[in-house]
Amino acid sequence: MNRITATFQKLAAAHKKALVGYLTAGDPNPETSFDILRAAVTSGLDILELGVPFSDPTADGPVIQEASQRALRAGMTLTKTLEMAVRLRAESDIPIMLFGYYNPLFKYGLDRIAKAAHAAGVDGLLVVDLPPEEAGPLKTALQGTDIQIVFLVAPTTRPDRVKKIAAETGGFLYLVTKAGTTGEGGLDYEAIRQHAAEVKAVSPLPVCLGFGIRNGDDAAKLAPMADGIIVGSTLCNVVGQAPWAPDLPERMAAKIQDLRAGLDRS
Amino acid sequence: MNKLIGQYPDATGHFGPYGGRFVGETLVSALLDVEAAWSSAKADPAFMADFRAMLRDYAGRPTPLDLAERLSDTLGGARLWLKREDCTHTGAHKINNVVGQGLLARRMGKRRVIAETGAGQHGVATATIAARFGFDCKVFMGAEDVRRQAPNVRRMELLGAQVIPVTSGTATLKDAMNEALRYWSGTSADTFYVIGTVSGPHPYPEMVRDFQRVIGDEARAQMLEKTGKLPDLLVACVGGGSNAMGLFYPFLDDPCEMLGAEAAGDGLDTPRHAASIIGGSPGELHGALTYLLQSDEGQIHEAWSISAGLDYPGVGPEHALLHDLKRVRYEGVTDREALDAFQALCRHEGIIPALESAHALAAAMREAKKRQKDQNILVNLSGRGDKDLDHVLAWLKEHPGQNSEVRSQESE
Numbered sequence: 295m296n297r298i299t300a301t302f303q304k305l306a307a308a309h310k311k312a313l314v315g316y317l318t319a320g321d322p323n324p325e326t327s328f329d330i331l332r333a334a335v336t337s338g339l340d341i342l343e344l345g346v347p348f349s350d351p352t353a354d355g356p357v358i359q360e361a362s363q364r365a366l367r368a369g370m371t372l373t374k375t376l377e378m379a380v381r382l383r384a385e386s387d388i389p390i391m392l393f394g395y396y397n398p399l400f401k402y403g404l405d406r407i408a409k410a411a412h413a414a415g416v417d418g419l420l421v422v423d424l425p426p427e428e429a430g431p432l433k434t435a436l437q438g439t440d441i442q443i444v445f446l447v448a449p450t451t452r453p454d455r456v457k458k459i460a461a462e463t464g465g466f467l468y469l470v471t472k473a474g475t476t477g478e479g480g481l482d483y484e485a486i487r488q489h490a491a492e493v494k495a496v497s498p499l500p501v502c503l504g505f506g507i508r509n510g511d512d513a514a515k516l517a518p519m520a521d522g523i524i525v526g527s528t529l530c531n532v533v534g535q536a537p538w539a540p541d542l543p544e545r546m547a548a549k550i551q552d553l554r555a556g557l558d559r560s
Numbered sequence: 561m562n563k564l565i566g567q568y569p570d571a572t573g574h575f576g577p578y579g580g581r582f583v584g585e586t587l588v589s590a591l592l593d594v595e596a597a598w599s600s601a602k603a604d605p606a607f608m609a610d611f612r613a614m615l616r617d618y619a620g621r622p623t624p625l626d627l628a629e630r631l632s633d634t635l636g637g638a639r640l641w642l643k644r645e646d647c648t649h650t651g652a653h654k655i656n657n658v659v660g661q662g663l664l665a666r667r668m669g670k671r672r673v674i675a676e677t678g679a680g681q682h683g684v685a686t687a688t689i690a691a692r693f694g695f696d697c698k699v700f701m702g703a704e705d706v707r708r709q710a711p712n713v714r715r716m717e718l719l720g721a722q723v724i725p726v727t728s729g730t731a732t733l734k735d736a737m738n739e740a741l742r743y744w745s746g747t748s749a750d751t752f753y754v755i756g757t758v759s760g761p762h763p764y765p766e767m768v769r770d771f772q773r774v775i776g777d778e779a780r781a782q783m784l785e786k787t788g789k790l791p792d793l794l795v796a797c798v799g800g801g802s803n804a805m806g807l808f809y810p811f812l813d814d815p816c817e818m819l820g821a822e823a824a825g826d827g828l829d830t831p832r833h834a835a836s837i838i839g840g841s842p843g844e845l846h847g848a849l850t851y852l853l854q855s856d857e858g859q860i861h862e863a864w865s866i867s868a869g870l871d872y873p874g875v876g877p878e879h880a881l882l883h884d885l886k887r888v889r890y891e892g893v894t895d896r897e898a899l900d901a902f903q904a905l906c907r908h909e910g911i912i913p914a915l916e917s918a919h920a921l922a923a924a925m926r927e928a929k930k931r932q933k934d935q936n937i938l939v940n941l942s943g944r945g946d947k948d949l950d951h952v953l954a955w956l957k958e959h960p961g962q963n964s965e966v967r968s969q970e971s972e
Contacts, residue, residue, distance in 0.1 A: 348858075349729065350729065350734060350735075350846075352584070352741045353586070354742075371857040372857055396582055397845060397852075397854070399858070401841075423583055425583070425588050427572065428582055446584070446585040448586040450587075450590065451588070470586060473747075474742070474746025474747075
């Protein structure tokens with residue numbers, strides 16, 4: 295069974311919520327990044343979104359933009375991201391999703407990325423600028439693997455479209471909690487509660503909430519509304535605040551433990 | 561020949577393998593709204609009548625078709641005919657598109673418009689229309705461009721727009737477009753994004769083409785009236801490609817050759833150029849599959865050209881298709897060739913062209929020399945060059961002795 299699906303089943307049986315974490319591969323440099331990832335997956339993450347850095351991340355706020363730029367300056371590529379997934383898979387059974395923009399995948403070749411991701415033990419793909427209407431070629435390329443494509447629903451998505459996307463998504467449904475780009479803060483909890491309830495009512499798969507979550511307290515407030523939460527900017531900010539710090543893996547572990555504790559007390 | 565007019569894009573916004581709507585889910589609804597509004601507007605005779613009236617009374621259309629007789633005689637070959645988009649209000653074809661999108665924004669009840677700009681021409685055009693319609697206006701501009709294009713920044717501010725310097729990424733046009741998309745994804749409820757060229761997500765490539773086709777529609781009738789036949793060759797410069805699509809589109813099913821001039825900067829054998837089609841490869845940026853300047857790993861490269869308006873690492877998806885179909889030939893024009901053509905037009909016709917348009921002119925001059933005098937070449941003179949004087953004078957100072965080819969022929 296796909297590791298993402300298995301993880302949600304296990305969490306549901308234990309009455310727990312999923313902590314999904316995004317980290318840009320190669321930030322602040324490939325070697326440190328691997329140590330940070332290793333710390334992250336052993337500190338309470340349930341699913342890892344491994345960010346493929348891109349020069350033009352139009353859906354991201356400043357924190358993840360800067361993480362991408364740091365990784366690119368350090369020579370990070372999709373090829374090296376896949377190598378990182380292989381190394382991580384050798385140490386951990388955590389579900390790994392490649393998370394990024396379409397162009398690096400397209401340029402690499404869709405058939406080629408499907409094979410390489412499968413071989414690397416990748417379980418899911420989330421392509422920010424690939425709505426279901428444009429995902430046909432990638433889906434075709436993924437046939438014969440058990441890699442799932444996760445789609446997003448935004449606050450601006452109309453109800454008829456929510457239904458369509460919920461039917462298309464694999465693994466879980468990513469519910470964006472606010473309009474605009476990724477980044478911490480700016481959440482309207484009551485609006486999110488309503489939207490999440492509407493979306494959960496039509497989604498056959500687990501629903502996770504992402505964008506704007508800063509800490510364990512935010513996690514605790516949001517967790518009851520859905521099946522899990524997704525954090526990105528707040529993790530990348532651990533690196534962004536002090537990319538030179540020698541103890542980045544420990545700082546990342548502490549950050550994730552805080553989020554985990556918040557989630558588990560909800 | 562298969563008919564091309566009316567065939568592309570398909571119902572999902574694709575031009576063959578190109579185009580589409582590759583955006584984050586947050587923007588999909590905004591684009592569906594624009595698409596629905598545009599579908600209803602173009603079928604509404606009152607909307608189209610408003611558009612035509614405003615092009616006439618505000619933008620100054622139709623623009624003249626002008627035979628460049630002295631330049632043609634000097635070259636000794638085919639006749640060069642200039643479609644004088646430089647004569648429009650604000651001095652470039654950009655006004656056609658912003659009039660159309662401004663009317664659409666008003667029809668949709670939006671109160672704010674945003675735009676990206678490189679050199680500032682599209683920003684000025686958007687600020688112009690915002691003032692005319694009473695919209696709040698924000699223009700995203702790379703911080704580097706803000707510094708280099710100070711007069712256009714002042715112009716936009718005078719027109720009431722707020723210019724927002726973009727420092728992310730490479731701080732150039734592509735980053736300005738990234739930032740405009742980010743801003744729009746948080747504000748689409750009351751904000752209309754005025755994209756400046758035939759690129760971006762569906763329906764922009766189609767919509768901008770349809771607002772710009774007035775160039776080709778007029779020129780086609782004017783050529784028939786003045787010469788009794790269709791031109792043998794059409795030439796336009798291609799950055800994003802809106803002036804070229806505007807000129808070419810009404811001629812696509814005619815037996816006319818077409819040539820798109822891409823900015824070859826220092827040369828196609830150097831990294832300093834902006835020729836996405838002939839020097840790039842297929843990929844997706846800013847919502848559309850098309851040709852891009854990019855690395856083997858799919859990271860977008862910075863484009864380079866002396867002409868800020870051609871300085872974009874992508875191209876409209878319909879051009880990508882027309883290239884693959886071999887319906888349009890795309891060639892590079894270097895900075896040096898463009899500067900030669902710029903000077904030639906100044907001295908032989910008393911017209912100071914935009915550096916963008918000088919690329920088209922250079923390609924047309926190359927062709928004219930190879931052709932007989934009974935052939936007619938239609939060139940889109942997409943804009944006027946007042947904005948470029950500082951750049952041109954600085955370039956000429958740095959490159960002494962680079963007199964135009966036409967001048968040296970004359971003095972022989």
